[in-house]
Amino acid sequence: MNEEWVNQTVAELQAALPAYADRALLAQLQVVLAEQQHRLDLAAAELDGRAWSKRNW
Amino acid sequence: MKTLVVVGHPALADSSTQPFLKALSQDLALWHPLAAPFDPYNERQALWQADRIILQFPLYWYSVPAIMKQWLDEIFDDALLGPDHTRLAGKELGVVVSLGRPRDEFGAGQKQGFTIDEYLRPLQGLAQATGMGWLPPLVISQFAYQTEAQRQGLAVAYQQYLTLPQPSRFADRVQWLATRLDQLAQQVTAPKERQKLAQLRAVLLAQQAELDDLTANLRLVRETEEF
Numbered sequence: 280m281n282e283e284w285v286n287q288t289v290a291e292l293q294a295a296l297p298a299y300a301d302r303a304l305l306a307q308l309q310v311v312l313a314e315q316q317h318r319l320d321l322a323a324a325e326l327d328g329r330a331w332s333k334r335n336w
Numbered sequence: 337m338k339t340l341v342v343v344g345h346p347a348l349a350d351s352s353t354q355p356f357l358k359a360l361s362q363d364l365a366l367w368h369p370l371a372a373p374f375d376p377y378n379e380r381q382a383l384w385q386a387d388r389i390i391l392q393f394p395l396y397w398y399s400v401p402a403i404m405k406q407w408l409d410e411i412f413d414d415a416l417l418g419p420d421h422t423r424l425a426g427k428e429l430g431v432v433v434s435l436g437r438p439r440d441e442f443g444a445g446q447k448q449g450f451t452i453d454e455y456l457r458p459l460q461g462l463a464q465a466t467g468m469g470w471l472p473p474l475v476i477s478q479f480a481y482q483t484e485a486q487r488q489g490l491a492v493a494y495q496q497y498l499t500l501p502q503p504s505r506f507a508d509r510v511q512w513l514a515t516r517l518d519q520l521a522q523q524v525t526a527p528k529e530r531q532k533l534a535q536l537r538a539v540l541l542a543q544q545a546e547l548d549d550l551t552a553n554l555r556l557v558r559e560t561e562e563f
Contacts (some may be wrong), residue, residue, distance in 0.1 A: 280543060288532050289384035294521075295529055300360055304516055308536060310489065311513055314506070315543045322550040329557050 285312060339365035340386035341432075344393040344404025352480040353434050357392070360491050364389070365498045370379065381409045383424065389468070390498065391459065392432040396473045398448075408462070413536050417466060425467025425516045431456055432474045439477035450511045510544045 289309055293302045341361055345351055348369055361367050368382055383389060393400050414457070417423050433452065442445040442455075452475055453460075463470040474497045476490060492513075496504060500512055514537050521533040 287353055292532055301520055303488035306488040307492040315547055320548050324553050
């Protein structure tokens with residue numbers, strides 16, 4: 280995910296959308312994308328750790 | 337799904353939380369502020385027609401405000417519930433409760449002594465007695481002091497509380513966001529904005545697909561290691 284592009288696109292859309300609920304939706308989208316990335320990092324690290332565990336070698 | 341939001345507030349006109357939530361509930365739920373005297377016929381019809389009933393109130397001395405207790409006492413009778421008290425069975429009962437104190441004051445050994453769940457136990461009992469499913473409460477702590485980012489998070493959490501199966505999983509909330517982005521893209525008139533919304537939605541779904549895939553692989557590895 281290109282975080283810089285996401286942030287810039289969200290900021291541009293927020294400036295263009297008048298409804299509060301829509302701007303809140305976009306703000307939450309950033310939070311969820313970051314959470315997804317965090318979960319991906321954790322899952323990848325765990326998979327890596329299990330693949331390299333002594334029991335597998 | 338039809339959601340009914342029953343608002344019990346002793347001074348609704350002075351509340352800053354309730355108008356905020358009301359604006360967000362538009363098109364998602366029926367907003368029903370309580371005002372005595374109640375019309376039992378109308379109250380029953382509203383409750384019977386709802387699939388999800390949300391009791392929304394500020395916590396007053398660790399309980400519901402007087403207007404909501406009066407409504408519960410007067411309306412929740414045999415005429416509403418039926419002779420065997422099953423007329424509301426199968427519906428969902430949720431609570432949106434606002435606090436004047438910080439959330440972390442609620443708990444064993446903390447300043448308020450008990451958890452929010454413990455203070456809401458009588459309403460959970462009501463759900464059990466009437467056969468309604470009990471939803472995990474949505475707690476709003478010190479709305480007046482919340483940052484803009486916190487309020488935006490609350491706005492989405494509230495809309496999800498009104499519409500999503502509860503308790504919701506992370507993947508459900510992602511799908512909800514994707515659907516809302518799609519709806520928003522259909523509403524905007526500028527092609528450039530529509531395109532940007534579609535691109536953001538695509539990133540969200542692609543990343544979720546990657547996460548689902550990785551999680552499935554991980555589950556497989558864990559299961560394999562157990563043998």
